Amino acid sequence: MKNAKKVILIAGILLSLLLLPTLSSQTTDMTTIEIINIKGGVGGVTVDVKNTGDNTANDVWVTTSINGGLLNGVDLVHECSGSCSECVPLEPGAIKSENTLEAGFLFGIGAVEITTSAGANNAATKSMEKTGFVLGPIVLIQ
Incomplete structure (x- = not known):
């Protein structure tokens, strides 16, 4: 009886070791994403x-923050992490556009710092910073 238990235990361990490479090969293939443009608007x-x-x-x-302006009056953060506009898988070569209007209408005056980060569960995080100027509802980016 003890020998039968040992044989079953050893067979289970060997079977687990044989299946391990199959399970580990089912990981997500890595890719690369880039922030290609930050543009102003109304x-x-x-x-x-x-x-x-x-x-x-x-x-x-994608996360974008806009901070600054006269008396630091501009403070807007937009986050898209799966529940906002078209946060779907991004095929190779495809471009995804995110607009901060989803977080609110920007209105102010003065210089601002725009910081954007983007990533995916199978891609490294990328960041980009730009400076701009807000004049009422118009955002100009240098």
């Missing part, structure tokens, strides 16, 4: 993110 900023890799980018997220 009431907000638009950020373009492109999948420059060879595999689909999954769970793409």
